[in-house]
Structure formats: C-alpha cells, structure tokens
Amino acid sequence: MPKDYLPDGGLAASPVALDAAWGALKTAAKQRNSSIADSFVAEPDRMSRFTARCGGLFADLSKQDIDQAGLDALMALARAARVDALRDAMFSGETINHTEGRAVLHPLLRASARDRAAGPADARAMAAEERRRAEAFAAEVIDGRARGSAGGFTDVINIGIGGSDLGPALVASALGHGGLAQTVHFVSNVDGAALGPLLKTLKPETTLVIVCSKTFSTLETRTNAETVKRWLVSGLGEAGARRHFAASTSAPEAAIAFGVDEDRIFKIWNWVGGRFSLWSTVGLAAMIAIGPIAFREFLYGAAAMDEHFVQAPFERNLPVLLGAVDVWQRSIAKRGSRAVAVYDERLKLLPSHLQQLEMESNGKGVDRNGAAVREGSAAVVWGGVGCDAQHAFFQMLHQGPDVIPVEFLIAKNGGAPNLKTHHRLLMANCFAQSRALMTGLSHQEAAARLVAEGRSREDAEALAPHMVCPGDRPSTTILLDQLDAHTLGMLLALAEHRVLVAGAIYGVNSFDQFGVELGKRIARSVDERLRGVDGAAPLDPSTELLIKQSS
Ligand code: F6P
Numbered sequence: 001m002p003k004d005y006l007p008d009g010g011l012a013a014s015p016v017a018l019d020a021a022w023g024a025l026k027t028a029a030k031q032r033n034s035s036i037a038d039s040f041v042a043e044p045d046r047m048s049r050f051t052a053r054c055g056g057l058f059a060d061l062s063k064q065d066i067d068q069a070g071l072d073a074l075m076a077l078a079r080a081a082r083v084d085a086l087r088d089a090m091f092s093g094e095t096i097n098h099t100e101g102r103a104v105l106h107p108l109l110r111a112s113a114r115d116r117a118a119g120p121a122d123a124r125a126m127a128a129e130e131r132r133r134a135e136a137f138a139a140e141v142i143d144g145r146a147r148g149s150a151g152g153f154t155d156v157i158n159i160g161i162g163g164s165d166l167g168p169a170l171v172a173s174a175l176g177h178g179g180l181a182q183t184v185h186f187v188s189n190v191d192g193a194a195l196g197p198l199l200k201t202l203k204p205e206t207t208l209v210i211v212c213s214k215t216f217s218t219l220e221t222r223t224n225a226e227t228v229k230r231w232l233v234s235g236l237g238e239a240g241a242r243r244h245f246a247a248s249t250s251a252p253e254a255a256i257a258f259g260v261d262e263d264r265i266f267k268i269w270n271w272v273g274g275r276f277s278l279w280s281t282v283g284l285a286a287m288i289a290i291g292p293i294a295f296r297e298f299l300y301g302a303a304a305m306d307e308h309f310v311q312a313p314f315e316r317n318l319p320v321l322l323g324a325v326d327v328w329q330r331s332i333a334k335r336g337s338r339a340v341a342v343y344d345e346r347l348k349l350l351p352s353h354l355q356q357l358e359m360e361s362n363g364k365g366v367d368r369n370g371a372a373v374r375e376g377s378a379a380v381v382w383g384g385v386g387c388d389a390q391h392a393f394f395q396m397l398h399q400g401p402d403v404i405p406v407e408f409l410i411a412k413n414g415g416a417p418n419l420k421t422h423h424r425l426l427m428a429n430c431f432a433q434s435r436a437l438m439t440g441l442s443h444q445e446a447a448a449r450l451v452a453e454g455r456s457r458e459d460a461e462a463l464a465p466h467m468v469c470p471g472d473r474p475s476t477t478i479l480l481d482q483l484d485a486h487t488l489g490m491l492l493a494l495a496e497h498r499v500l501v502a503g504a505i506y507g508v509n510s511f512d513q514f515g516v517e518l519g520k521r522i523a524r525s526v527d528e529r530l531r532g533v534d535g536a537a538p539l540d541p542s543t544e545l546l547i548k549q550s551s
Contacts, residue, residue, distance in 0.1 A: 301489025323501025440471015
C-alpha cells in the first residue's frame, strides 16, 4: 500500500495537538449550560456566529445545541486535524486516497469549466476535452442529430448504480423540467421489476441506452446492460443495436468489447471517485435531461462552492461549519443518525445521494493509519420530503427518547409560480418544525392548554405527559434563494466538502470503500450455489437453508 501522504508530506496532524483539541471540545460540551432557546439570550451575536452564506445558499446553524465556546472548540479541532492541509492536498492532486493510491480530483471537473487552476494541467485538459465531447453529444441527442438505427431518440435509459446513478438521477429529477424532447429513465437495481416494466413501455428504435459504470464490471449494471442489449438486438439486429448505446467509463476497452461504438464512449478516470463522479461524463444522462447549458451552470455553482471552501475563514466556511457540527453530533453528543427533511419535491432523491456520499465515505472503523477510530465516524443519514415526512417520522423526532438532529432544506422561491399559497404554507411548516423541535412543549403548557380547552384539571394532568415534547432538539436549516442549476451545484459540492471535513476530523480515509467489496464477492459465491455449480463451496447453515427454501 502506498504510504499515507500525510506523514510523507509532513502535513500530518500532531497527536498532541489533536488530543488537546478533543479534550477542549469535550470540556466545552460539559460546560454548556443553556438550552438552545436560551442561547439566543445568552449570546447576543449568536445569529451572526452560527449562520453563513455562499451566493444564494444560506445556512442557519443557530438552532444547534452548541454554544459559542463549543463552536470555538470545534473550529480549533478542525485546525488541529489539519482540515486545511487535506483540502489543499485534494485540490493540488496529491494521492490523498492513499489506500487505493489515487488522487481525489473531482473539483477539477468543475474548475476546468472555467479554466481555473486546480489539479495537474494534463488532467484538466483531459477533463475539459471529455466534457466538450459529452456536451456535444447531449446537444445532438436533444436536437435529434444523434441518430439510432431509425432516427432520433425519444427516450434515454441510464443504466448504472451507486454514484453512477444517484447523483445524475437527482440532478435530472431536480432540474429536468426544461421541456427537452427526451424522457430520461434511470435503472439501477438488478431486480427485474425495475427494468422489465420499463422496457415494455419503450421502443428499441427510439431508445438510447447509456451504460454508466466507472469500472464497467459492476454486476447489477452488467446484468441490466446485457438484458437491454438482447432487447435492442431482437428489435434492431446486432449492427443496428450498436448505435443505441453510449457509455461513461474508465474502462473503454470493456465498453467496446460489450458493443459500444468508440465515438460514443465518454471517459472518466480513477481520480474521480464513484460517489463524486456526477460532475464528469457520468452526468451525461443528467446533461441530456437538463441540457448542456444548464449542466455548465451546475458546474459553475459547484466551482463557486469550491472557491468558498478554499477562501473563506473556517468560522464563515460552510463545509467546515457543517462538517464540524456533524462531528459534534456524532462524536460528542453520540447521536447515531441525522434526518434530512427536504421541503422541495424536486429534491426527493437528495437523501439517497447524501446516504452514499456520507456513509460510503466516512462509514469507516479505522483511521488513516489503520488503527481503530477513537471518536466514531459517520452517522446514519436518512430522510424524506416535507411535509410528507411530518406525517411519517416527525412524531419520533419530537417525542422519541433518542435525540435525532435534523437538517431542513427549502428554497425561498420554490414551488410552482402560480401556486404561491402552497409555497408559503410549505415554508411555514418547515420553519415551524425546527422551532417546535427547539421549544418543545412542557407538562405545564400542555396541561394549561387542555384546561383552556375545557378539560378537567384531573384529566389534563393525566393527559399532559403524553403531549410533552422535550424540546432542545437540534437542527440546521439550509435556505436556497431558488433551486436552479447553479444553486444545486453549490449544494452538492457543499455536501462533498463537508464529508472531507468530517472525515479529516474523524481521521478516516473518506475516499475508499472496501466494505462494499465483501458483499459483492460473497454474492458471487451465493450465486454459484443458487445455480448449483459443481464444486461450489457450501456456505453457512443459515445461508444454505435460505438457498434451499428459495429453490
Ligand atoms: O457502491 C460501491 C461502488 O463502487 C460505488 O462507489 C460506485 O459508485 C458504484 O459501486 C458503482 O460502480 P461502477 O460505476 O464502477 O459501476
């Protein structure tokens, strides 16, 4: 394994400084003696210390259960963990994914959209060239110049999974309302119930299939791609089917062998991690869904967040603030999960994207040197769309025994232009929830309300415990000026950088994902048993029984 770049480059965090910073943070947490609501009184400048902005994206962290001494200690910990050194090493193309011997250069994909200097010049040039090719192809698909065996395409299927699906699908569903001619579909799961019914609604002669796989070897993607190929070949013949494929991959030879023409293969490189790849040609389906011009704007938005991450002092720096607060919640307050409530239908796929981003990146048990993590690592990320979520899981957020931090997200000018009342009510609900989590409802207040409603004092006292909401429950609200390509780019780049910040403080390598490999390998052994392959090694009794019961 290549050596960790940190000791090599002399950038490693000093264990002594780190110990001191963790100690100071724990002391600050113990000494916190105001509730969130009281902190607004005790700390007159709380609103300016706990809020930050980058362009049209504003974050309010003032309803976190952290006081100013805690925030200062968190910023000191981020400095002791050398978050800035890791950030700078990423931008300059050092091998910060040391376990896989790779640079982590996804910011270069958007930086080169404006020819900013980020990463090695040859990588910038390659990225710019592939983006130009992908943009040209997307434009041709949209305006009908890209032709299959019988003319242009009415439908596009993106076949990919994980990072080759979640990010592009999110962008397409958030922004794909531009009235472009094609309908873009996303198929990720190997479950035939995902692909089968879709193919029944499409015609081979008007369908373009993008096989989106960095490795071009992922089982789910290969299986779906093979099935679609049979469907295309049966409708169009072997030669005709070729012009119905495009691919985004770092393994072009494998794509050619599969049957994709070279001029429709768009490259990515091993310095782009799967879950960070939507900015590359992996975003081709999203580019077709929103148009290449909007996709550029999306890249510019992300580049603006990159700039902010590099330039803003830690105390005003959104990725640093949000990443450090994630560490507070996980390592100090010991909260195992964070709920994400998106008050915007268009962002309904965001929680899934964040799940991969945060849990695949920072869900690690060992630090960069292979020793057990000392202060935990990523929390579970989950969530849903508000207001629907209010009628599903918010009950537990308000009254369950576990405190679950919540992240609210809403756009100022969201909704439909002719349905302003809807948006006002959506916003009222969003802001009301964070306030309710903070203020809660005391026994006294509940009983007084019941008496005012005409209940006897005895009844009121008996019912009040069921109505108590403990309050002092933390949340962050992210407010977008509007949900457009630029702001979405900022939001998603913010989520990525926040992962780097939290990962640096936990001390983990946020850029590998060896845990995913084990399940993949065992699935192959189970499949051999399911197929009854001679000589396949028997598995444990439970798995063997499941196999038997399912045959
Ligand atoms: O989930 C593991 C993973 O390797 C992700 O990191 C990646 O996004 C996904 O599988 C898909 O991989 P590929 O693009 O190579 O098919």
